[in-house]
Amino acid sequence: MSENGERQDADALTTALKGTCPRCGKGRLFAGPVRFADRCSACGLDFTQFNVGDGPAAFLILIVGAVLTVLALVTDAAAEPPWWVHLVWLPVGVFLTLGGLRLAKAWLLGAEYRNRAHEGRLIP
Template identity: 40%
Template sequence: MTSDMPTAPVPATGQEKFRWIMHCGWNGLCPRCGKGKMFKSWLKIVDTCDHCGLDYRFAAPDDGPAFFSLCIIALPLIAIVVWLQVAFDPPIWVHLVTSVPLMIAGTLAPLRPIKGWLVASQFVNRAQEAGTQGLWSQLHGTDKGRSDFDQ
């Protein structure tokens, strides 16, 4: 990457970092420049930022979005569905009309913002598995002393 590419400075303090991560992640914007798009489809991350050229090979949110979606959203929704069943004992069609769509929408809708948040957090905090920098530079053809975050 050349130095004439437009980039925004990554914030230095914890609160500024948090705001930057939330802004970029939840809006699906590049965590380096804040302008390019992070996603090319609903959950598929672009290869490189179309604005600043950030290479997203570092991005590895894995099962994190599904985990957070299930723990933060699905568990409370399950509690509501169980309460509905215990309190009112509705027929099964009521659950099919209300509970099932609520569970599907409630767990699938936040996947993209959560994935964006995890990727932005990984970039801003330079998160990488310990001891893997040499292997990553060998696999990706980068200099031995440079990480994927130093593009």
């Protein structure tokens, strides 16, 4: 709450990067690597009322796949390494996907909170 009694929402990008609650910016948003907690440990905001869905995962897999493919092709054309060198792209892909998915889901939940969108409807 601000000095005049109005609710102060935390910054979208900051809370997404930190993985914190979009309302208070303090409580943990995630209970696992990419699984949301049921509610904020600091302010009690119920995260189960938001539906992020699979949108972030689908777009992220396409983006990460395209980036890794281009990097693998450029590496192969420039250096012509042995085939086993390309195994490095597997952990890089997993890291980029999980890190990006966590960020995308946190940002989307924060956007739903700020816009008061719940399950495809606006709540006044």
